[in-house]
Amino acid sequence: MEKTENNVNWRLDKDSSGDFVPVVSGTGLQAVSKTDTSKVEKRRFDEKQDIMTYVTEDIEIAISDFMKNGLTQKSVAAQMLFHIMLIEFTVLKSKAFDLSLKRYMEYRGLKDTKTAREQFKRDLDLWYRVSITFKENKIKKKPRLYKAMRILQANPDLERGAARIVFTDEFYKYLVSVSNQIQQFPLPILRLSAQHDKYAYLVGSYLSYLERVQAGEPNQYHIKTATVLEQCEFPTLEETGRHPEQIIKPFIQALEKLIEIGYLTRYEFIDTQGKKADYSRLNDYNYFITLYLDYATTTPSQSHLIERKDQQRNKAKTYKKKKAI
Numbered sequence: 001m002e003k004t005e006n007n008v009n010w011r012l013d014k015d016s017s018g019d020f021v022p023v024v025s026g027t028g029l030q031a032v033s034k035t036d037t038s039k040v041e042k043r044r045f046d047e048k049q050d051i052m053t054y055v056t057e058d059i060e061i062a063i064s065d066f067m068k069n070g071l072t073q074k075s076v077a078a079q080m081l082f083h084i085m086l087i088e089f090t091v092l093k094s095k096a097f098d099l100s101l102k103r104y105m106e107y108r109g110l111k112d113t114k115t116a117r118e119q120f121k122r123d124l125d126l127w128y129r130v131s132i133t134f135k136e137n138k139i140k141k142k143p144r145l146y147k148a149m150r151i152l153q154a155n156p157d158l159e160r161g162a163a164r165i166v167f168t169d170e171f172y173k174y175l176v177s178v179s180n181q182i183q184q185f186p187l188p189i190l191r192l193s194a195q196h197d198k199y200a201y202l203v204g205s206y207l208s209y210l211e212r213v214q215a216g217e218p219n220q221y222h223i224k225t226a227t228v229l230e231q232c233e234f235p236t237l238e239e240t241g242r243h244p245e246q247i248i249k250p251f252i253q254a255l256e257k258l259i260e261i262g263y264l265t266r267y268e269f270i271d272t273q274g275k276k277a278d279y280s281r282l283n284d285y286n287y288f289i290t291l292y293l294d295y296a297t298t299t300p301s302q303s304h305l306i307e308r309k310d311q312q313r314n315k316a317k318t319y320k321k322k323k324a325i
Helices: 027-034 076-092 101-108 113-129 169-177 187-191 198-213 225-231 245-260 303-324
Strands: 020-024 043-046 051-055 059-064 096-100 130-138 141-150 162-166 182-186 222-224 264-270 292-297
Touching: 020 076, 027 059, 027 076, 027 130, 027 198, 059 113, 076 096, 076 101, 076 113, 076 182, 076 187, 076 198, 096 101, 101 113, 101 187, 113 130, 141 169, 182 187, 182 198, 187 198, 198 225, 198 245, 198 292, 222 225, 225 245, 225 292, 245 264
Parallel strands: none
Antiparallel strands: 020 182, 043 051, 051 059, 059 130, 096 162, 130 141, 222 292, 264 292
């Protein structure tokens, strides 16, 4: 197969607050992104096939050779690699491409080659063993079920400093089907520490996804704190032994980190009356989860998304008028 060269139009070594790249987006991809398999309670293990399947409301993630590979979980570092592969696909529009260790390290901001190589190989192996089942939602179309869809066709070998990424036919066709759904992804969150900045990465990734989904909406940058906590896999109150500070403090730290790296420009908490929250009560969990997060980002204009939504609304109005005649 002819190799595809990675001709990109951005610099990965630029430490800039305006560092965004286009990436394909969809409900299935977001479900993969947000799911921390170590926290999923509903799971089933096929001992004969050595496959562990994690089941949530949005997706089923199956990992083969589970026991053989030491009870592997989908880590934050693995999810970062998933986003990197999606970014490369978005630019190249190719089923197969090379991803070098050097380029992976540039995306992640890593300096230690030995550690990076081990992480890269480990996460490539994980994605080869993963299959996903989910429904992809599209406007005015019946959700499509994708069942037990493998992501990688072969386990990439890291030869001569590069891995050959080859998507399965089904996953590639899925990516093509949602390739008109593009979000502006903030590169700096890929350079966060997968170990220490887990929640900053998850919150940043989720808010970036929402910017596409809610583009042009009145409350585009306004969301319930409870929704963010749930979607970004923060622990529940019960999981912390009813210690709300173990939820609220990491959430605020994540927001502060996103300001530090230049993705967010501001954030504040708003009460149900639309007024600034009483910050002296933020440690009151029952009060905190009633609040809304109001924020702003450095994301470039996405006017094309707003125009597309307006066109869809106009088509819907025209259809209703014709139907009423």
